[in-house]
Amino acid sequence: MTRRHINIPVFIPHLGCPNMCVFCDQRTITGTRTELETVRETVDRCVGTSSGREAEIAFFGGSFTGIGEELMVSLLDLAKEYADRGLVSGIRMSTRPDYIDPHIVSVLRRYPVSQVELGIQSMDEDVLRACRRGHSPRDTERAVKLLREGGLSVGGQMMIGLPGSRPESEKECARFIADNCDSARIYPTVVFRDTELARMTERGEYDPLSVDDAVIRSADVLEILTGSGTECLRIGLCDSENLHSSAYLAGPNHPALGELVYGEIYYRIISAQLREKGISGCGAEISVPDRHMSKAVGLNGSNRKRIAGEFGLKSIRFRVDPGAPPYRVSVKKIDIGGN
Numbered sequence: 001m002t003r004r005h006i007n008i009p010v011f012i013p014h015l016g017c018p019n020m021c022v023f024c025d026q027r028t029i030t031g032t033r034t035e036l037e038t039v040r041e042t043v044d045r046c047v048g049t050s051s052g053r054e055a056e057i058a059f060f061g062g063s064f065t066g067i068g069e070e071l072m073v074s075l076l077d078l079a080k081e082y083a084d085r086g087l088v089s090g091i092r093m094s095t096r097p098d099y100i101d102p103h104i105v106s107v108l109r110r111y112p113v114s115q116v117e118l119g120i121q122s123m124d125e126d127v128l129r130a131c132r133r134g135h136s137p138r139d140t141e142r143a144v145k146l147l148r149e150g151g152l153s154v155g156g157q158m159m160i161g162l163p164g165s166r167p168e169s170e171k172e173c174a175r176f177i178a179d180n181c182d183s184a185r186i187y188p189t190v191v192f193r194d195t196e197l198a199r200m201t202e203r204g205e206y207d208p209l210s211v212d213d214a215v216i217r218s219a220d221v222l223e224i225l226t227g228s229g230t231e232c233l234r235i236g237l238c239d240s241e242n243l244h245s246s247a248y249l250a251g252p253n254h255p256a257l258g259e260l261v262y263g264e265i266y267y268r269i270i271s272a273q274l275r276e277k278g279i280s281g282c283g284a285e286i287s288v289p290d291r292h293m294s295k296a297v298g299l300n301g302s303n304r305k306r307i308a309g310e311f312g313l314k315s316i317r318f319r320v321d322p323g324a325p326p327y328r329v330s331v332k333k334i335d336i337g338g339n
């Protein structure tokens with residue numbers, strides 16, 4: 001959660017993606033060429049501002065291994081130049097599970113690929129079908145196995161609140177990622193205009209999640225991931241991903257969605273301990289890990305208010321427990337005003 005490196009994102013246009021995912025607002029971006037010199041300029045600019053932090057070139061935005069071998073290899077060669085010069089530590093990319101095969105793996109193995117992120121989205125056959133995703137859970141299992149056997153690290157991207165999805169199928173997907181992947185990203189489903197999901201929403205066939213529901217369901221899967229030590233790299237789309245444009249139609253859109261989810265996780269941990277220790281109607285001191293203070297207190301102090309109200313606490317003192325690992329919290333009763 002507290003990574004010290006940065007990604008140098010290189011957006012790969014979809015070049016007319018043949019798939020039909022109902023939530024996708026990127027299929028209309030067709031025919032845009034990826035100019036190697038433009039990529040080089042992007043990387044040069046970011047390398048110049050990475051100020052000593054470890055950086056990776058990240059080919060995101062499309063299905064990197066589905067763009068055609070010639071272009072893919074040109075981009076990998078370009079990225080490798082930077083790695084060979086010690087300017088970046090590696091290359092990462094996002095792609096679809098059905099765009100991984102033994103040949104692709106053999107190509108990737110020739111480069112300093114730090115991680116391949118798979119758009120898993122769901123491990124529920126019915127959800128994938130309802131989303132017209134065009135691949136099955138078996139494709140995902142096969143892709144993960146091939147990448148692992150090729151010695152490559154694997155990240156799993158999953159979505160929350162897809163058509164037909166239930167909290168249980170999302171937890172099942174999180175368990176798959178926790179058992180098989182090295183990192184995760186969680187994306188609550190957002191509805192963009194001119195997508196099939198927008199039409200489904202307008203016809204009343206799809207109900208977008210509220211922010212509150214997205215937070216609860218994302219926290220449910222994050223608990224599974226953190227419980228297994230799987231690093232979660234991101235929760236929710238980036239601000240740059242059309243969330244503030246006229247393309248946004250409906251769904252959980254909050255500028256600090258990730259913070260709300262981490263706040264929910266800390267609320268669950270703290271309230272469970274207060275309950276277990278029978279602390280209520282008094283003062284409480286809550287020790288939390290260094291660098292997690294804002295997550296524990298909650299956005300705008302929301303956890304402080306929620307916990308105080310729920311347990312009738314007259315005073316709450318949050319303190320940093322230096323060196324405590326993430327999510328280790330300890331709670332104790334404190335005397336206030338001689339009571």
Ligand code: SF4
Binds near residue numbers: 014017026063096
């Ligand atoms: S989300 Fe689906 S339709 Fe959109 S670019 Fe990716 S694979 Fe293609």
